[in-house]
Amino acid sequence: MTLFLLGAIAMTSVTAALFFLRFWRETRDRLFLAFGVSFGIEGVNRTALALSDNPREGDPFFYLIRLLAFSIILVAVVYKNLRRRNPSA
Numbered sequence: 001m002t003l004f005l006l007g008a009i010a011m012t013s014v015t016a017a018l019f020f021l022r023f024w025r026e027t028r029d030r031l032f033l034a035f036g037v038s039f040g041i042e043g044v045n046r047t048a049l050a051l052s053d054n055p056r057e058g059d060p061f062f063y064l065i066r067l068l069a070f071s072i073i074l075v076a077v078v079y080k081n082l083r084r085r086n087p088s089a
Helices: 002-027 030-051 060-085
Strands: none
16 A cells, blocks of 8 residues: 555656646746756655665655755745845846
8 A cells, every 4th residue: 555655646746747847848937947846856756765675754865855855945935035025136
């Protein structure tokens, strides 16, 4: 059951990444790019987790990859909000 759920999460993450990358291609908004890259990383991370011998989400390797994906989103949101306040930058 765990492998099935990991596969479903990986599939939906990659699907979300494709949608966000499509929106980025149309608008060139970096926030869409950050979400697309982040969901792509998460999809690959879940696939690697499912293919590992002992799938545990708390392993440092998988946790750090997930932290990277969420950090990309956080940086993009902060950057977008700072740019909105200071339009000359």
